[in-house]
Amino acid sequence: MNAQQLKNSILQLAVQGKLVPQDKNDEPASVLLERIKAEKQALIKAGKIKKEKPLAPITEEEIPFDIPDSWEWIRIGNISSMVTKGTTPRGGNVSYLESGIGFLRAENVAGLDRLDTAKMNYIDEDTHNGFLKRSVLEENDILITIAGTLGRTAIVRKENLPLNANQAISIVRLINTDYFDLFYLICAINSPIIQKMLTLQKKITAIPNLTLEIVSDCLIPIPPLSEQKRIVAKIEELLPYIEKYDEAETKLTELNTKFPDALKKSILQEAVQGKLVPQNPDDEPASVLLEHIKAEKQKLIKEGKIKKEKPLAPIAEDEIPFEIPESWEWCRWGDLSQSIQYGYNAPAKQSGRIKMVRISDIQDNTVLWDSVPYCDIDESDIETYLLQANDILFARTGGTVGKSYLVKEVPEQAIYAGYLIRTRYSNSLCPEYLKFFMESTLYWTQLRNGTIATAQPNCNGKTLSNMILPVPPLEEQKRIVAKIEELMPFIGNLTK
Structure with missing residues (x-):
């Protein structure tokens, strides 16, 4: 395996309930999801979020693999108060700045849970709170790229704010972040089978893209909250080793690439x-x-x-x-x-x-x-x-x-x-x-x-x-x- 394949293997084991043991004392995910459902209904009734068309029930044919009894399959839209996408200023509405409020493009969402701000555009505060008000990001929003390179993810952290995003990024805002370990959700979305399910539905255009319906309908397996935290702890324990493996693999690949030419030069030098x-x-x-x-x-x-x-x-x-x-x-x-x-x-x-x-x-x-x-x-x-x-x-x-x-x-x-x-x-x-x-x-x-x-x-x-x-x-x-x-x-x- 190369480093990416190793990481994919670990993420797949994680979402199948095979990375850490289950604990029978954990509150099952079904109870957690019932709580989320009730809270969502209360928010709709209070007028804080819009009532939307119910998502289709999950069928047996959709489920890609078995999960432990204490886990549940759920659609992203069922645990979210909002699944939307960013906005891009058009025409003469805005000029990008060298500093100000960060304006994310798909290339800034670098994968798993990393925002690459090195090449970020910036907008002024009036544009952020005015024309682009709909795509103002909040702490703990989950970002998923939906145009170009599909399915890359990141979590918006407090230190990243204020931020805005363009239309190549979908914004998933959860009903209640206390019910989830956000990094687990990111890992689940990045696991190979879930990524395949998500991106296989892409729309074939000049630039491949995902619709918000595809993102909202996407299935993810939900463990009990305590197990989510154990999974995340194990992944965070393993990631530094994968990074070291990646560095070693990169050096080895570079050596293997350069070695034949270097060996030939050495032989010719010995010859002359x-x-x-x-x-x-x-x-x-x-x-x-x-x-x-x-x-x-x-x-x-x-x-x-x-x-x-x-x-x-x-x-x-x-x-x-x-x-x-x-x-x-x-x-x-x-x-x-x-x-x-x-x-x-x-x-x-x-x-x-x-x-x-x-x-x-x-x-x-x-x-x-x-x-x-x-x-x-x-x-x-x-x-x-x-x-x-x-x-x-x-x-x-x-x-x-x-x-x-x-x-x-x-x-x-x-x-x-x-x-x-x-x-x-x-x-x-x-x-x-x-x-x-x-x-x-x-x-x-x-x-x-x-x-x-x-x-x-x-x-x-x-x-x-x-x-x-x-x-x-x-x-x-x-x-x-x-x-x-x-x-x-x-x-x-x-x-x-």
Whole structure:
């Protein structure tokens, strides 16, 4: 059970006479109700309350569950001198104030027995006693929401007054509050079966609502007064434990929600720090790998296959965020990559020869190839923008800025759109390791530092080029990827 289910279970036990034992010495509820009936007749005869159409007798079919012999079923209207609803000022009759006499709306009735005054409107005294006189609240009035969120309750306490209410709240004023423990009545109305009986009769309109007839006809089980008090004492004893349970449950839910992502971040952080798998002294060190990549890049520049770019600044000591194994090396992404290329800008088309992958076509690390549109592009430009397996695409603007995608396969010729950056690198690197780096905290920290804060946050190729990343030996890159891929399904199972 969650906390709300536990509370509901306790309230249901309470109204079924199963929460506390009965005492044969208690005056039965039937005597109490006869007294209320007589008092109501006296008030009608004295002209203090109006005589209303009698409510229908309670039938066997209406009774939802058994109650103890000393209890009685009764309709709310039979124990009330008034069942009405609030009033809402209309047109130019009133302006709400920042202070004054409280004017309750349905959202201020927060449930069980709580008034939330944090967002309450206020009216002046003339309006309270004049135009809204019919809905002036009194101490011990029971409030039930009858529009929007239905069936929430509260008791008006002396310290709440003066108060008024709008038409989304019904006002139940009892014949004599001495005959009841008001909190018991509130608990009864909030018990699951009574709530279901009450709200199932709602009127389906733009805003669901209950009529006053539905409220007045609502059945509630009445125990002897002494037992009402014992029930309330037990509920009040249990509620603090339910609140603590709720707090613990909320924290646990929050932990369970955040834990998979936190665990993934922790694994990736261990990976890029060289702590996820052991080092192997037989591995060729990353320094040799980087020299090979540098020579390969120089050859491509010489052959005119890639452009020569301005050298990047050496990595300073104060840029290095943590220590890495001796066989690893720090490197800038721009020095590691063969090219960092912005995408192609062209209108999307329903048909054509070349597809154009957009940010919106990449979901959950997958390109939705069936929905990727086509575009027109000059034949001379195709080679520049053509996607290849193991390219990494990087979103440079919008809500997904910084998200990356490792191209595994290209089922048909495709280029990539202007809001994406493609980075291509040596075959001597493990592409999956680079992709996992681009999901690590180290990557996202550098990205945030280089993001331009505008209405549409954006990041450019320079930020990506200047990023530093730890480069392990190639064989260790592969071992790291294998370990991460072994662990990720377990993290995925935590979210199910």
